[in-house]
Amino acid sequence: MKRIFTVLAFTGILISCNSSDKTKTATQESATTETEADSSSNDINPQLKPIDTDEALIATALMAAPKESRAQSKVIGYNMAGEFVTLREGDNEFIILADDPKKVGFSASSYHKDLEPFMARGRALRTEGKTEQEIFAMREAEMKSGQLEITPGSTLHVYYGAKTAYDPETSKVDGAQLRYVVYMPFATSKSTGLPEVPVAPNHPWIMDPGTHKAHIMISPLPEDSE
Template identity: 45%
Template sequence: MKKAILLSLMVLIGFATEAQTPTVLPEAVQINMASQVAPEKDREAVTVYGYDESGKLKLLKKGTNNLICLADDPNKKGVHISCYSVKLEPFMARGRELIVEGKSVPEMREIRKKEAEEGSLQLPDVPSMLYVLDGEEANLNQETGELTNGFERYVIYTPYATTESTGLPDAPFAPGMPWLMDPGTHRAHIMVTPPRDKKKNKVDDMGHKH
């Protein structure tokens, strides 16, 4: 009887483990997925990173323009797709390395701050664009990579910019308006977040972890 119960438990655990295994989409689908957040005229020439069967990030396509796109991470809930200027790659790549090392968001920010101040981490020397598209897994076409009903926002990294140097506020006071987040720091960036619901008079949360 005990053996039968133990066998049943092992089977159930096996099913649970299988159910939790993330689905890694084919490379062509991941490329289409990641590219859709870039401006339409630039999509064919972007560099794309996606995920292999083990869930690790890998280069899927070497592009010829100045944009790098990331497919959705199958290990995380929801859908998150982004494209950014090659000028941001050292900053973004270092962040990914620190995440793999198990660093928390506060730790990651402090490490990159120190490295930027020391000069070992290269920051963009001109305002550099990041496009972000978020959505729900139920709205992701598994065959094409197309995400419907997604929510897109725009970020322009401009290290050490201040409210005085840009004329931007450090918080939005109207829906969809640009504003400066983390002013005066190595990660200062302009946020432009279209309102999710035009009928609302307040701006939704626009924080992010890049």
């Protein structure tokens, strides 16, 4: 009889231990899941806001210009009402084109003021309903006739990305990066020594060679891949 009681008591202890272990394991798994959830939620930057005011358009557009030039740069572009206006006056060598809030993604650019006649001509032709091919042909003819001019070496800075949220404290757009265009009208691979296609990441190359719009493309690697 004693043996029976001993066996029953030992069995009860085992069941109690197993139940305790399962409860402990379940508690640990629950705590781990909560920790992972907390970690995942912490990856979302609560500072990010939509670009939904003219002030936000200006702030994010300025990121396309060199830091030392932003304070005095003129900013133009579409406001939140859909009107193409001067968003902010400026008096240095840069003109900044703000992102178009009606288009998908983000794209702002800054360029030397001497490029404005060329840029303005393109905007005017688009407003007239001309296709990109027509605009290219018309500006090429106007460049060759002397009606339009691009100073070789004039640079366009493009700040772009797929997302449209930004950090109001830094004005940085989530995931956006810079690309540079150096205009070299009618230059070719032979005249510059540059390839006509990128041969490696972060390597300059010449696009639209031999045309009025020939330019050197420089696309720095994204910050998170360096």
